Amino acid sequence: MTYEMIHSYKRKLKCLLTFVLFLLFISGFSAYQTARQYTIYVDAGMxxxxxxxxxxxxxxxxxxxxxxxxxxxxxxxxxxxxxxxxxxxxxxxxxxxxxxxxxxxxxxxxxxxxxxxxxxxxxxxxxxxRPLYTAPLDTLDISSYFGFRWNRLHEGVDFATPVGSNVYAAADGTIIRAETYGGYGLCIDIRHENGNITRYGHLSTAKVTVGDYVSQGDLIALSGNTGQSTGPHLHFEIRINDTAQNPLDYL
Ligand SMILES: [Zn+2]
Known part of the structure; x- marks a missing residue:
């Protein structure tokens, strides 16, 4: 290999290297073009x-x-x-x-x-x-109002209803009585959170026992004609501080 041949070879190599560098530059430039903006930040001097x-x-x-x-x-x-x-x-x-x-x-x-x-x-x-008290029966057919009757206070309201009608809790509360109670016959008392009591008299069947907690509208009994009663009805009372109130003022 002559000196000229080596020299020519070196020149060809130089040309090739220049071309490769050119390609690298072009690819770098196109990458640059994808970026809209270049900013030089200086971080720790670099x-x-x-x-x-x-x-x-x-x-x-x-x-x-x-x-x-x-x-x-x-x-x-x-x-x-x-x-x-x-x-x-x-x-x-x-x-x-x-x-x-x-x-x-x-x-x-x-x-x-x-x-x-x-x-x-x-x-x-x-x-x-929500009303404090809701109706204790599906239909309310008043047969006797609250008030004095034959010189005696009738302490509740009577709703005429066939024996076996559903009787519902007028409000949430705890059953404190579910027994035969004098003239009331089979009687249920519920004590409510505010201390008031609702009473359901002349029932035929109790569906709850003392100590049960019931919600407003729960079935508590079936109506009847027990105790001092002259026909099938529900006797319903609301007692505040153990004093009977007119239930119709609350229903
Ligand atoms: Zn009555």
Whole structure:
């Protein structure tokens, strides 16, 4: 191999290296172009090259709506009823994201289009206060009012009803009597949280025993014609501080 041949070979190698460097530069430059902006930050005296890129993309997302509450004067304050279940919807969202060194830094929603409408859960919240006492029978057919009768205080109200009618607790409370009690015949007394007592007389069957806790509207007995009674009826009393009140003022 002559000196000229070696020299020519070296020149060819130089050309090749220059070309490779050129390719590297081009690829670097195109990478540079994907970044809108380059900033030199100085950290501990060393310059760090930081690139910002922006990217726009469209995607389909599911979404939900917040629950809707409706105040309803048809419902009691302790009642909440779901009137409609929630269903998710879908929307097409176009987003512009800004990245710094591959980490998302900012996101702007450019456009949003609903594909399927979501429906919110709708809950009705009651506003009506629950009556302290509810009717002890399904139908109230008054046969004798509270008050003086033949010079004696009739301490409750009588509701005519066939023997075997359902008798319900007028309010939450604890059974303190479930026995035959003088002229009341088979009698149930319930003591309520406020200390008041409701009394149910002339029953045929007790469905509860002393110590049971009952809720308003629970079946406690079947009506009858026991004790001092001139026909099938329910005698119903409300006693406050052991003094009988007119039940019709409370029902
Ligand atoms: Zn009576």
């Amino acid at each position: 310059p760090i090259l930081t690139g910002q890129t922006k990217q726009t993309y469209t995607q389909v997302e599911s979404y939900t709506l917040p629950c809707t509450y409706v105040y309803d004067d048809e419902l009691y304050t302790d009642e909440r009823i779901v009137f409609q279940e929630s269903t998710p919807g879908t929307k097409e969202v176009t987003v512009l994201s800004t990245y710094y060194n591959g980490t998302q830094e900012d996101q702007v929603i450019l456009d949003s289009r609903i594909l399927v409408e979501a429906t919110p859960e709708i809950i009705h919240i009651g506003t009506k206060s």
